[in-house]
Amino acid sequence: MNKISPGEIEPRLFYRLLSGIIGPRPIALVSSSDLNGEINLAPFSFFNVMSIQPPVLVFSPLRRLRTNTKKDTLNNVHEHKEVVINILGYNHVEQVSITGNDYDSDVNEFVKSGFNEVSSDIVKPPRVKEALASFECKVLSVTALGDKGGAGNLVICEVLTAHFKKGLVNDEFQINIRDTNLVGRLGQDYYTVVNRDSLFQVEKLSGKLGLGWDKLPKEILESKYLTGNEIAKLSNIDDIPLKITTQKISKDPEVYKKVKKLIKKNLITEAWNLMFS
Numbered sequence: 001m002n003k004i005s006p007g008e009i010e011p012r013l014f015y016r017l018l019s020g021i022i023g024p025r026p027i028a029l030v031s032s033s034d035l036n037g038e039i040n041l042a043p044f045s046f047f048n049v050m051s052i053q054p055p056v057l058v059f060s061p062l063r064r065l066r067t068n069t070k071k072d073t074l075n076n077v078h079e080h081k082e083v084v085i086n087i088l089g090y091n092h093v094e095q096v097s098i099t100g101n102d103y104d105s106d107v108n109e110f111v112k113s114g115f116n117e118v119s120s121d122i123v124k125p126p127r128v129k130e131a132l133a134s135f136e137c138k139v140l141s142v143t144a145l146g147d148k149g150g151a152g153n154l155v156i157c158e159v160l161t162a163h164f165k166k167g168l169v170n171d172e173f174q175i176n177i178r179d180t181n182l183v184g185r186l187g188q189d190y191y192t193v194v195n196r197d198s199l200f201q202v203e204k205l206s207g208k209l210g211l212g213w214d215k216l217p218k219e220i221l222e223s224k225y226l227t228g229n230e231i232a233k234l235s236n237i238d239d240i241p242l243k244i245t246t247q248k249i250s251k252d253p254e255v256y257k258k259v260k261k262l263i264k265k266n267l268i269t270e271a272w273n274l275m276f277s
Contacts, residue, residue: 011150012065016187019045024184024192028059029086029096031125032076034105039117039125040072041099041109045185046152047085055159057085057135060145060152068149072105074142077155081139082123085157086131090181090193095130122160132180134163203236203266210236219249220275225256230263237268247276 006014028047032040046060061074077083088096098113110117116129120136127134137157145152168176182194192198213221213235220231250256255274262271 011148015065015150019185020187023186025186027088027096027183027185028057029088029099029128029131030059030073031084031086031110031128032073032082033080033125034076035079037124038106039108039110040076040105041113041115041128042071042073043096043100044073050156056140057137057157057159059085059155059157061155062153063147063149063151065149068147074153074155075105077139077142080124082125083137083139083155083157084120084123084125084127085135085137086128087133088128088130088183089132090183090195092130093183093191093193096183127163131163132165132168132182135159136161136163208236208238211239215240217249223256225253226260230260233263233266233268234271237272241269241272250275250277 004014004017025045026047028044030042030044032042034040042061044059044061046062048058050056050058061071063070063074073083092115095113095115099109099115101109101112103109103112109115110126110128117126118129118134120127120134123136123138127136135157137159140156140158141154143154143156145154164175168179170176177194178196178199180194184192184194186192213231216231216235217240220226220234223231226234255277259271259274262268262274
């Protein structure tokens with residue numbers, strides 16, 4: 001491992017490291033307004049959901065690294081404690097990027113980016129018509145994490161009401177993930193998109209503990225044929241099948257090719273049985 005401490009390099013360089021490895025990060029397109037009614041629209045990838053009851057979203061506008069000045073959104077949430085947090089997909093990622101340009105405070109980024117304003121039901125800032133989802137929020141608090149360039153400011157927002165694109169929510173109140181084309185922010189100029197080809201599932205059943213790695217035979221833990229993910233899947237069963245506990249594990253590489261295929265199909269019991277056949 002290469003050890004790099006924040007105090008050893010410039011903040012902008014450590015930012016490169018953080019933003020490059022912590023991702024993909026969801027993007028909040030935040031609409032806000034000042035006391036004069038000037039509208040601002042800006043993207044933030046330092047963003048996530050932090051509570052369900054009450055529903056709370058958090059994003060963090062950084063002080064500008066070069067000039068150590070505050071961004072318009074940060075000024076606005078101090079003045080007018082309401083925002084709309086909009087979620088956009090791949091089809092609008094270039095427009096979202098435009099809203100991140102450093103325009104003057106009297107410039108409306110809705111106009112610059114081509115997004116359309118929709119009046120909110122509860123809060124003053126408008127929603128983005130093109131959004132997959134929009135959350136009207138009241139700002140509970142703003143916590144400064146420092147006073148130097150690059151310092152974050154945690155904006156904690158409680159969701160008052162939410163709007164979702166028609167067809168996006170099914171009858172069980174689940175989002176149709178395959179139809180979102182959600183975008184994630186990476187380092188440098190890179191983004192990633194959630195689509196049908198990039199999706200995969202990891203089984204997580206409530207109440208199921210699984211054996212864990214510490215209960216697996218040494219031969220499996222030290223196997224040169226299995227990856228960490230594959231071993232983890234083998235460990236996520238209630239118990240090792242009784243009929244194989246007294247048998248020796250296979251060392252045939254051809255057997256492991258078949259085992260890996262079974263694990264990929266989530267046929268875990270079958271994979272166990274094949275290894276000890």
